Amino acid sequence: MPTVRYEHVYKRFSDDAPPAVADFNLEISDKEFLVLVGPSGCGKSTALRLLAGLEELTEGDVYIGDHNVSNVQSRDRDIAMVFQSYALYPHMNVFDNMAFGLTLRKIPKDEIKVRVNEAAAILGIEGLLKRKPRALSGGQRQRVALGRAIVRKPAVFLLDEPLSNLDAKLRVQTRAEIIKLHQSLGTTFIYVTHDQTEAMTMATRIVVMDVGVIQQVGAPQELYEHPRNIFVAGFIGSPAMNFFDVVVEGDGDDLRLQAAEGFALPVPQEKLAQLAPYRARKLVMGIRPESVHDGAFQPPDIRASLVEATVDVTEMMGNEVLAYMEVGEHKFLCRCDPRTAARPGQQIRVAFDIDGVHVFDADTKTAI
Amino acid sequence: MAAQRISAQHRGRLSDTLRKTFGRIPLHFVILATCLAWSIPTIALLVSSFRDPSAIAGSGWWNALLDPTQWTLTNYDNVLNARGMTDAFINSLIITIPSTLFVILIGAFAAYAFAWMKFPFRNVIFLIVVALLVVPVQMTLIPILRLYTIVTIEGSIPIIGGNVFGVGSYSGLWIAHTAYGLPFAIFLLRNFFGGLPRELFESAHLDGASDLTVFFKIVLPLSVPAIAALAIFQFLWVWQDLLVALVLLGDPDLAPMTLQINSLVSSFGSNYQVLTAAAFLSMIVPLGIFFALQRYFVEGILAGSVKG
Numbered sequence: 001m002p003t004v005r006y007e008h009v010y011k012r013f014s015d016d017a018p019p020a021v022a023d024f025n026l027e028i029s030d031k032e033f034l035v036l037v038g039p040s041g042c043g044k045s046t047a048l049r050l051l052a053g054l055e056e057l058t059e060g061d062v063y064i065g066d067h068n069v070s071n072v073q074s075r076d077r078d079i080a081m082v083f084q085s086y087a088l089y090p091h092m093n094v095f096d097n098m099a100f101g102l103t104l105r106k107i108p109k110d111e112i113k114v115r116v117n118e119a120a121a122i123l124g125i126e127g128l129l130k131r132k133p134r135a136l137s138g139g140q141r142q143r144v145a146l147g148r149a150i151v152r153k154p155a156v157f158l159l160d161e162p163l164s165n166l167d168a169k170l171r172v173q174t175r176a177e178i179i180k181l182h183q184s185l186g187t188t189f190i191y192v193t194h195d196q197t198e199a200m201t202m203a204t205r206i207v208v209m210d211v212g213v214i215q216q217v218g219a220p221q222e223l224y225e226h227p228r229n230i231f232v233a234g235f236i237g238s239p240a241m242n243f244f245d246v247v248v249e250g251d252g253d254d255l256r257l258q259a260a261e262g263f264a265l266p267v268p269q270e271k272l273a274q275l276a277p278y279r280a281r282k283l284v285m286g287i288r289p290e291s292v293h294d295g296a297f298q299p300p301d302i303r304a305s306l307v308e309a310t311v312d313v314t315e316m317m318g319n320e321v322l323a324y325m326e327v328g329e330h331k332f333l334c335r336c337d338p339r340t341a342a343r344p345g346q347q348i349r350v351a352f353d354i355d356g357v358h359v360f361d362a363d364t365k366t367a368i
Numbered sequence: 369m370a371a372q373r374i375s376a377q378h379r380g381r382l383s384d385t386l387r388k389t390f391g392r393i394p395l396h397f398v399i400l401a402t403c404l405a406w407s408i409p410t411i412a413l414l415v416s417s418f419r420d421p422s423a424i425a426g427s428g429w430w431n432a433l434l435d436p437t438q439w440t441l442t443n444y445d446n447v448l449n450a451r452g453m454t455d456a457f458i459n460s461l462i463i464t465i466p467s468t469l470f471v472i473l474i475g476a477f478a479a480y481a482f483a484w485m486k487f488p489f490r491n492v493i494f495l496i497v498v499a500l501l502v503v504p505v506q507m508t509l510i511p512i513l514r515l516y517t518i519v520t521i522e523g524s525i526p527i528i529g530g531n532v533f534g535v536g537s538y539s540g541l542w543i544a545h546t547a548y549g550l551p552f553a554i555f556l557l558r559n560f561f562g563g564l565p566r567e568l569f570e571s572a573h574l575d576g577a578s579d580l581t582v583f584f585k586i587v588l589p590l591s592v593p594a595i596a597a598l599a600i601f602q603f604l605w606v607w608q609d610l611l612v613a614l615v616l617l618g619d620p621d622l623a624p625m626t627l628q629i630n631s632l633v634s635s636f637g638s639n640y641q642v643l644t645a646a647a648f649l650s651m652i653v654p655l656g657i658f659f660a661l662q663r664y665f666v667e668g669i670l671a672g673s674v675k676g
Contacts, residue, residue, distance in 0.1 A: 087567035101575030
């Protein structure tokens with residue numbers, strides 16, 4: 001039985017504007033770490049808040065366990081939430097902050113003490129229990145917010161961009177801690193973020209959203225390797241996928257994806273049947289920077305197609321060189337071996353890994 | 369060469385410091401002079417309160433500063449021992465404290481509703497309440513007096529005295545003062561409550577708090593600065609109020625200090641030195657309240673609750 005279920009959920013904030021969340025259907029199983037990811041305004045926070053009961057459903061139902069909680073108040077939904085801005089009670093010390101929810105539910109004082117100390121131990125904040133929030137650093141406040149959620153022992157944890165306010169280093173550290181927390185607690189986590197890196201590293205399943213609609217649901221690797229449309233393809237993966245407007249040229253067994261004069265990639269044997277009907281139709285070809293190599297240092301086991309291109313700008317990353325290349329009107333990014341000779345203004349041969357090519361219909365924007 | 373450069377730097381730094389210290393002097397002077405000028409009337413009254421009636425009639429108040437022998441405590445003596453002054457002091461307290469408490473209580477509840485609860489016509493009602501700030505108190509006195517005369521409930525309340533309600537009752541004064549103070553109280557508190565971060569309330573709701581619990585356990589503790597400011601303001605306004613008490617009380621036994629001092633003028637003739645002494649005596653309580661509550665203007669009480 002799924003822990004959480006959204007059924008045909010809609011949320012409209014006003015009648016003339018498009019819905020913030022449209023026909024949202026999702027089943028979330030027990031112990032999952034589900035990440036809702038998407039650009040700002042895509043509806044991911046709204047979807048989370050609908051589950052929390054902080055927003056009212058315009059249409060549809062939400063289930064937690066087997067209870068329909070669509071009309072149940074937030075406090076009775078058996079959930080705990082960690083906010084982006086932590087929302088700690090400033091006039092109470094850390095202990096009271098964590099104990100607040102339990103006190104309201106009339107849990108006996110001894111048990112409250114046990115639970116708070118337990119949570120504090122898990123998060124490493126035992127020494128901070130007597131402090132007030134203003135005497136804590138950002139990372140510490142974060143942990144108190146997490147602790148406040150943990151003591152409630154809810155059925156579902158909701159986290160709304162909890163790492164957004166931390167500096168980069170702390171973010172990476174806390175990411176790992178949250179993953180460990182999930183593993184040790186074994187509760188369902190539903191996590192909202194705009195950062196696809198967080199989504200990829202933390203999730204067991206990712207839900208990509210755009211303009212209130214679910215674009216694709218799947219495991220991180222699945223989304224990376226088989227994006228269902230241009231949006232997901234361009235959103236997942238950093239640096240982002242390269243896109244080219246192409247046309248299918250050639251006949252019979254000899255089909256090419258033609259981007260420009262002198263820039264065409266052959267269609268592999270197994271895809272011929274798929275692409276044949278698309279002759280003379282506008283298509284979009286996508287290929288990740290990881291699948292574009294400096295011709296001189298290409299990996300030996302790939303099926304490569306070589307293209308002459310001019311280097312525009314290079315970024316030395318240490319472990320690799322990001323080379324921004326140009327072929328005619330087309331610009332793309334190549335992740336080159338650090339030994340590459342690519343320098344701005346130079347012409348080098350670039351190897352495109354044919355197996356890394358994704359083709360999308362230019363009109364429907366979906367994958368072929 | 370290097371030595372010359374260094375000494376030039378030294379000189380630069382010295383002249384900088386000199387300029388900073390002495391450059392400020394004209395500014396300080398102007399500020400002090402302005403403060404003094406504005407305080408002169410008050411100082412004059414203070415000095416006059418320590419002078420004999422004859423001395424006051426004879427020479428300007430500044431003469432007392434040069435001639436310490438003139439200073440006397442007779443005026444204060446007269447005021448303190450005047451008939452009914454202690455009673456008047458207690459009456460002032462009886463009028464002021466409940467008026468302040470009611471305004472805070474009712475104002476806070478109303479402000480919370482206006483800030484964080486949804487109900488129809490919320491904005492319209494709030495605008496009407498704020499618009500009431502414009503109405504001068506004096507305009508309302510006669511209508512209220514006529515209203516009170518109709519609804520007066522005679523009787524004698526134990527301990528504090530006065531009628532049960534209406535003219536010549538403390539409850540009538542409390543209601544009147546509370547009503548006069550509410551528009552400002554609601555306006556001030558609603559803006560303050562509205563500034564509290566929304567996530568704080570959401571978090572509390574998720575934790576299981578009802579609106580009432582949120583109000584008492586979260587909003588009120590965080591609003592101490594605003595409430596302290598409101599308390600001071602209302603206390604001062606009611607404590608030094610003469611007109612409302614004069615019109616709505618009518619009973620000399622219930623008179624607060626302001627009324628009592630006013631009557632002193634007639635009994636002592638036109639000796640205003642008694643007035644000055646009485647005025648400064650009556651200022652002690654408000655000043656005390658002010659300095660006591662000043663400690664509660666804690667800035668940054670919200671620092672640390674929400675990021676940034």
